[in-house]
Amino acid sequence: MIIDIHGHLSAPEGLYAWKAGLLSHRGAHGLRAPSLSDDQIREAYFTPNASFGDVSHFDHLDGAGVDLQLLSPRPYQMMHSERPAKIVEAFTTEVNNVIHRSVQLFPDRFRGVAGLPQSMDLPIEQWLPELRRTITELGFVGVMINPDPYEGLETPPALGDKFWYPLWEALVELDVPAIIHSAGCRLPAREPYSLHFIQEETVGVWSLLNSDVLKDFPELKIVISHGGGAIPYQVGRFLPSGVRSGATPYLERLRKLHFDTCLYTQDAIELLLRTVGVEQSLFGTEKPGTGSQINPETGHWFDDIHLLVDDIAWLTDDQRAALMHGNAQKLFKL
Amino acid sequence: MIIDIHGHLSAPEGLYAWKAGLLSHRGAHGLRAPSLSDDQIREAYFTPNASFGDVSHFDHLDGAGVDLQLLSPRPYQMMHSERPAKIVEAFTTEVNNVIHRSVQLFPDRFRGVAGLPQSMDLPIEQWLPELRRTITELGFVGVMINPDPYEGLETPPALGDKFWYPLWEALVELDVPAIIHSAGCRLPAREPYSLHFIQEETVGVWSLLNSDVLKDFPELKIVISHGGGAIPYQVGRFLPSGVRSGATPYLERLRKLHFDTCLYTQDAIELLLRTVGVEQSLFGTEKPGTGSQINPETGHWFDDIHLLVDDIAWLTDDQRAALMHGNAQKLFKL
Numbered sequence: 051m052i053i054d055i056h057g058h059l060s061a062p063e064g065l066y067a068w069k070a071g072l073l074s075h076r077g078a079h080g081l082r083a084p085s086l087s088d089d090q091i092r093e094a095y096f097t098p099n100a101s102f103g104d105v106s107h108f109d110h111l112d113g114a115g116v117d118l119q120l121l122s123p124r125p126y127q128m129m130h131s132e133r134p135a136k137i138v139e140a141f142t143t144e145v146n147n148v149i150h151r152s153v154q155l156f157p158d159r160f161r162g163v164a165g166l167p168q169s170m171d172l173p174i175e176q177w178l179p180e181l182r183r184t185i186t187e188l189g190f191v192g193v194m195i196n197p198d199p200y201e202g203l204e205t206p207p208a209l210g211d212k213f214w215y216p217l218w219e220a221l222v223e224l225d226v227p228a229i230i231h232s233a234g235c236r237l238p239a240r241e242p243y244s245l246h247f248i249q250e251e252t253v254g255v256w257s258l259l260n261s262d263v264l265k266d267f268p269e270l271k272i273v274i275s276h277g278g279g280a281i282p283y284q285v286g287r288f289l290p291s292g293v294r295s296g297a298t299p300y301l302e303r304l305r306k307l308h309f310d311t312c313l314y315t316q317d318a319i320e321l322l323l324r325t326v327g328v329e330q331s332l333f334g335t336e337k338p339g340t341g342s343q344i345n346p347e348t349g350h351w352f353d354d355i356h357l358l359v360d361d362i363a364w365l366t367d368d369q370r371a372a373l374m375h376g377n378a379q380k381l382f383k384l
Numbered sequence: 385m386i387i388d389i390h391g392h393l394s395a396p397e398g399l400y401a402w403k404a405g406l407l408s409h410r411g412a413h414g415l416r417a418p419s420l421s422d423d424q425i426r427e428a429y430f431t432p433n434a435s436f437g438d439v440s441h442f443d444h445l446d447g448a449g450v451d452l453q454l455l456s457p458r459p460y461q462m463m464h465s466e467r468p469a470k471i472v473e474a475f476t477t478e479v480n481n482v483i484h485r486s487v488q489l490f491p492d493r494f495r496g497v498a499g500l501p502q503s504m505d506l507p508i509e510q511w512l513p514e515l516r517r518t519i520t521e522l523g524f525v526g527v528m529i530n531p532d533p534y535e536g537l538e539t540p541p542a543l544g545d546k547f548w549y550p551l552w553e554a555l556v557e558l559d560v561p562a563i564i565h566s567a568g569c570r571l572p573a574r575e576p577y578s579l580h581f582i583q584e585e586t587v588g589v590w591s592l593l594n595s596d597v598l599k600d601f602p603e604l605k606i607v608i609s610h611g612g613g614a615i616p617y618q619v620g621r622f623l624p625s626g627v628r629s630g631a632t633p634y635l636e637r638l639r640k641l642h643f644d645t646c647l648y649t650q651d652a653i654e655l656l657l658r659t660v661g662v663e664q665s666l667f668g669t670e671k672p673g674t675g676s677q678i679n680p681e682t683g684h685w686f687d688d689i690h691l692l693v694d695d696i697a698w699l700t701d702d703q704r705a706a707l708m709h710g711n712a713q714k715l716f717k718l
Contacts, residue, residue, distance in 0.1 A: 205536075205573045239539045244621055245590050248614050249583055256579050276621075280582050280614030283655065286648025287578055287610075290677035290686045314620025317655045321617065324651055343624035352624045 052356060053378040055229070056275060056312045056334025057119035057160075059149050060099070060107040062090040066127065068144070072137040073129070081140035083147070091151050102338035103351065110338045111159065114356050117375075118384065121149050122163035122194040126243035128233040131201035135169035142167040142180060150188045161384065162190035163229060168199040170206070174216050181217075185224045191382045192227045192273075197254040202235040202246065209254045210261025218267045227271035227308070227381055230254050244340055252279030259288075259303045271381055273308040273332060277318060282309070282325040301325075308381060310334030311373070314341045316358040323362070328369040332378045333359070386690060387709040387718065389563070390609060390646045390668025391453035391494075393483050394433070394441040396424040400461065402478070406471040407463070415474035417481070425485050436672035437685065444672045445493065448690050451709075452718065453671075455483050456497035456528040460577035462567040465535035469503035476501040476514060484522045495718065496524035497563060502533040504540070508550050515551075519558045525716045526561045526607075531588040536569040536580065543588045544595025552601045561605035561642070561715055564588050578674055586613030593622075593637045605715055607642040607666060611652060616643070616659040635659075642715060644668030645707070648675045650692040657696070662703040666712045667693070 068084040095107040102110065111119060123145045132138055142165050153160045164184035166177040184190040195217070198206045207213035209230070221228055235246035251274055258264065258272065274281075281288075285304065292300035309326050312334045313319050323331055333355070335341070341353025350357055359365070359373065378384060402418040429441040436444065445453060457479045466472055476499050487494045498518035500511040518524040529551070532540045541547035543564070555562055569580035585608055592598065592606065608615075615622075619638065626634035643660050646668045647653050657665055667689070669675070675687025684691055693699070693707065712718060 202539075205571050208573050211573070237539050239542050239545070240587065241590055241594075245587070248618050248621070249586065252579070252583065252614065253574065256575055260575075276618070280586065280617065283614065283617035283652050284582050284610070284647065286652060286686060287582070287674055289648065289679070290675050293677050293680060313618065314623065315659075317658055318617050318620060321651045321655050325649075340621055341624050343627050345623070346627060352620065 051375045052114070052116045053333060053375040053384065054111070054116045054119040054335050054337065055273065055332045055378050055382070056310045056336045057121050058124040058336070058339060059121045059145070059152055060094040061148050062086050062094050064090065065144065065148060069127070069129070069141055072141060073132060077134060077137050077140070081136060083140070083144040086148065088151065088155060091148060092155050095152070095156070099338065102342040103344060107338055110342060110351070113351070114335065114337060114354055116335070116337070118158075119160055120163045120191065120382065121152055121160045122229065122231070123149070123165035125194070125196070125231050125233045125247070128165055128196060130168040130196055130199040130233055131170070131203055131236060133171065135167070135171040138169040139167040146180065146184050146188070146190075150184075150190075161382070162188060163192045163194050164190045165194055168196050170199050174213065178216065178220050181220055181224070185226055190226070191384065192229055193221070194231050195228045196233040197230055198232050198246070198250040201233060202237040202240055208257030210257035210263055218263060218270050221271070222267050222269045225269070227273055229273045229275060231275040247276055248279045251275055252281055255279060255281045255304070255307065258307065259300065264303070264306050271308070273310060273381070275310055275312060275334070277311060277313040277322045278307075278309045278326065282322050285325055305330050308332055308377070311355055311359065312336045314352045314355065316361055319355070319358055320362055323373070328365065328373055329377065331373055332381065333374050385709045386448070386450045387667060387712040388445070388450045388453040388669050388671065389607065389666045389712050389716070390644045390670045391455050392458040392670070392673060393455045393479070393486055394428040395482050396420050396428050398424065399478065399482060403461065403463070403475055406475060407466060411468060411471045411474070415470060417474070417478040420482065422485065422489060425482060426489050429486070429490070433672065436676040437678060441672055444676060444685070447685070448669065448671060448688055450669070450671070452492075453494055454497045454525065454716065455486055455494045456563065456565070457483070457499035459528070459530070459565050459567045459581070462499055462530060464502040464530055464533040464567055465504070465537055465570060467505065469501070469505040472503040473501040480514065480518050480522070480524075484518075484524075495716070496522060497526045497528050498524045499528055502530050504533050508547065512550065512554050515554055515558070519560055524560070525718065526563055527555070528565050529562045530567040531564055532566050532580070532584040535567060536571040536574055542591030544591035544597055548597075552597060552604050555605075556601050556603045559603070561607055563607045563609060565609040581610055582613045585609055586615055589613060589615045589638070589641065592641065593634070598637070598640050605642070607644060607715070609644055609646060609668070611645060611647040611656045612641075612643045612660065616656050619659055639664050642666055642711070645689055645693065646670045648686045648689065650695055653689070653692055654696055657707070662699065662707055663711065665707055666715065667708050
């Protein structure tokens, strides 16, 4: 059985056409969501997509043997830094609604992971009604948190900052994990999203482990996307100061977080598993997405991460089961 | 034989006391460098330092069997973003002078790598006289370039930007390598330097490989510090778009750069060598520095990277020799 915790919704073009309108009229024409039919939503998962190698969302999942995928918003579309905040709120709500409808249409294949209206023009408390709605009313199993809601325009309070505490409190109360996954980046001198994910997730891990968050919220469940950004590879930089300061050893702190396997080389996945431990790692592909391109050298999709895991010879059967589904079942209560 | 391309100078406290004065009076008391004696400079390399595990610079080099080390400025001290620019210029010149005197005092152990007065208040052309002075007059073998001279306060033009072309032209003309190594970070919500190194070096690689720099300057020699930041670990993210766009394959582009081994875990070093190739990798330790702490689990210094390389069983003798000294001799013409 394979559970993929890192999937993003596929949606009818009408959703994004509506978003383009919101960005043009900034809410002046109203915020009413477009009328998307169930057929349109269903079709979005069956229609071949040029960005995803000319096959469909389900072609990707079926081809990789993914039994259940957690669906979150498509992060680079989230536009948390756009103004006024009400267009961020309206868009986030509708994206979550489309995720919910996707889960209802395919209850055996999907579970929902919410986005929040992370406008920095709103007090963080105002992000929380949407969290509560998606978890308690729509049955979502987690939430995706963008550590940089400014999308590069300003420096956000790092995840260890008290700024985030109302969110952590709510997550502990609701007992759902946060998946840390950055969104867009609006600086022309920086990459617009993919590298920004890695960068801000890296800062996120650094900040969490150098803060009191995991002491103050021992029940908090956090998953870092994309194999933890740079941290597992660069972990050696952080071990010495951990010893020097007499703090809890760095690896011990690191292993209080969870990580997904969304890395597209076997070497990287092995390094992740050895560094953070298989028990802290969850299978995730971001499929279809960045890696949905056939590798001409192997004939496989770059994001066929299950094949890379298959090739890791040192995993025991128990570890393999934990990585591919068991850890996710436990963490997300699936 | 071991050549360590990633060393930073040790200096008498007088150098940094003078810097503190420059930052206080902003040049109003003049820019005249302090009088540091040869004995003081010599002593700096023999004096045990609490930050470096209570042993000296030479204790570290001797203990690790480093025969020759390239000495560059201590990056987090460089203060490229301080104003007025004349204090950056004065400090950089004096740091380079102390490096030069260190090389003169220990000609069998050190070679110089210059810092440049990378104030963004100066036109980039004004950084170049110091480059020419250090290379042609002082015999330095390379230059250290900070990809973020704003030190986090603003977004710098990425390394692929035409902004940097006068520097690349001068480097090709002088035929010396640039070591890309970030400096400080002044944002309280970010880590002040160590993680910033990784972050900005990551952006640097991304930008160089998505630009025409390596086409426009095929002779340019670039070394990325700290094992290339996040890129070798996250390289899978960049392979698919390389195929999609029909550009030169990403790994082929990546292997036009060089990388040092300044990573403190064997897993990370192995991943680096496998990803970029041994022929593109140069031994570097940043020793004494971040890793100069005894690992309680092994009894060795974290930055005893030669021991980690020793344990990589699959390296051939030729590869080992290239990694530990041959590649550096060739690239830096030692």
